[in-house]
Amino acid sequence: MSGTVDRWTTALRRAWKDGTAWPWCLAVLAAACGYAVATVFHPGYLSADSNTQLGQALGDEPVNDWHPPVMALAWRILIAITGDFSTMAALQAAVLWGTLWVLARLVWRRTGSRGLSLVVLAVGLAPHIMNLTGVVWKDVHLAYALLAVFAIALTVRDLPEGRVRTRWALLVLGLLFLTYAALVRKNGIPAAIPVFVLLVLAAWPAPGRRRWLAATGVFVAVVTGGSAAVNAATAPLATRVYAVIPVDDLVHVLTPEQVRTAAERAGAETDLRDRMVAAAVTCRDRNITSDGYLQCFPQRRPFDVTYLDRHADVVVRMWTQQMPKHWKGYAEYRGRVFTKLLFRSNQIFWNGTRVNAGARLHPEVRAQPLNDTLRFALQNYVTGFARDLPMLFQGWFWLGVSLVLVLRRRWAGPYTRELRLLGASSLLYVLAYLPTAPESNYRYVYWPALSGTVALVLVATAFAARRRTAAAGAPDTRPAALPAGRTPGTAPEPAAPAGPREDTGAAV
Structure with a gap:
């Protein structure tokens, strides 16, 4: 028995030293943080919109297209599987933290830095991101779906050439997330277009005209077919x-x-x-x-x-x-x-215990009251940062970040093209509100805030990795990308011809 324990101890120490255990450590941390965030928001904070959609999901009222039928349908399916409406808020937290884990793992593989990978995970705890994680809003669904596509695209980009099945499985998953994003927010199409381009370029770094036309046709067909399928399943009332x-x-x-x-x-x-x-x-x-x-x-x-x-x-x-x-x-x-939307965004923190005047929370929600201790702790955390760092909650700041991402020709690290497309998605989404914004609301800039934060963190980690490499006296001042399939600290593999996954992400 002691010999077995010694072998396990030796193996764990070796895995920690050569880095093979670190992605699993990141996964455990992400799961713990996601569980903690879901606990804070349990059973989910509802607005008037999501309160109505819960009634539609439970069959208490007919579905209408004032709010996205696809969200009511997804919630209905979750309730049918689990028997609990709170799984929607928990799923939101799971998607966000799962996506952040994927991004943190990619940063770890690129830089070999445990600290920098932890910085990526910390995005989920930022006050301007965490404040809406458990609020069941279509704006939150749009943001997390698009970020998931971004993480999938970066993963596909770094896959070795032999992983054909994995690549196509990830592309299909990314297309499903992208379709959901396009259906869950009526004005989400402008934001989805650059992310679609990012996904295509991850699969084919230099697609020709036919491939672009084929990919676009598939995307349009899937979105159209998905919309028709949702309408057939929910028969929504037309509201125009x-x-x-x-x-x-x-x-x-x-x-x-x-x-x-x-x-x-x-x-x-x-x-x-x-x-x-x-x-x-x-x-x-x-x-x-x-x-x-x-x-x-x-x-x-x-x-x-x-x-x-x-x-x-x-x-x-x-x-x-x-x-x-x-x-x-x-x-x-x-x-x-x-x-007003850019400079005076309201509803930075959604209380979760009330809806608009003239409406009441659904009885299912009132039967599971929020934890007031955790709710007030979260409110103090968010509003304190809103007081001290108000730009984190204002549209002008994230509009500026998206402009910088788009206009700068090259960023440190391998993701210049991806960062520019991410900035373009945020920029188009904000500008789409110029002729359509109904009011000033922070949730309307939640996707630019999330994507801008992730982009800034990726830029910061690339600069930090470059400085660390330069300080070590390496001849190349840029952080060297690890070949796909390797983890930091492992021995190099025999050289192989460079494939499209090693594209450096040059500016387009």
Whole structure:
């Protein structure tokens, strides 16, 4: 027995010394952190949106496309498998920490530094990331799905040429995550496009025109087919929620009398005309500067999600007839809302114990109350950083980070192209809110905050590895990439012809 223990001890010491055990240590740390975060948020913090989607997932109310049917369907499947609605929040934490483990492992393989790999894991504990990890929001789902695709793309890029099955399995998994991201957030398509490009370039570093067309066709077909499958499974009520944007523009740009005239000219029914005028008056009297449909538009109880579907054509016709005549006021209004989003993001911390006025948390949620001790500890942690480092929670900072990522031609380390595409995803996502932002809300910049933080950490680890290599007197000041399949501290393998996975990620 003592001989067996000695052999195990010797093997463990050898594994620790040569680094083969470190990825498993990272996995244990990631699992522990993910479990701790899920415990803090248990059974999940719900907003009005997710409270509604929980009711749809449980079958208490019909599914509608005001919120993404794919999220209600995914939640319904989770509940059917586990019997517990809280598994959705736990799954969010698992996806985030699993993705961070993959990225930390890649950094370890590239740099051989335990400390730098731990820095990557620490992203999940950052206050501006952890604050929404357990809030069941479509914005959080979009962010974690896109980050998962990013990690998958970097993994595929570093696979050796012989791992064909693994490469295709990962590509399929990345495509599924990307499809979910495109379906779970209506304005997520701009953010998904650069990440799709990143995934394609990971598989084929120099794809030709035919391969680009084939990959694009497959992506479009999968997204279209996925949308059709979700609609067939949920039969969502049509809401044409996009009409809230022209309603917002009309009631804030035009005067109440101009709104009345515009409604009559567009052929609006009396009910719609009167509600539009009342919304314009209410927004002006109460100084409500955005989100006019939900904050100012007269609503009946219970809330009729199909009202806009019946009147969307008229609302859009009003907008197309009036906004060209009032283009200056429109530009000023959209500039006002967008700058508020960038500089005054609200809802930095979601309490989780309430939803919007006039609504109550689902009985299933009220039956599993939050842990107030952990909730207040998390709130103190987040709001303290919001006070001392407010830029972490503001859109202008992450917009600036994305611009720097896109415009700089080369970064230290092997991921220049990937970092630029990640920055492009964030940049497009933020800019897409310029004509569409309904209000100022931190969750609208959560993906730029997450992707920007990961990008900054990867840049910092590459610079640190370069300085460490230079200090050691190595002739090459850049951190040398370890061949795929090797771990730090192991003996080098015989030289093999360089394949596309050894692409250095030059700027494109």
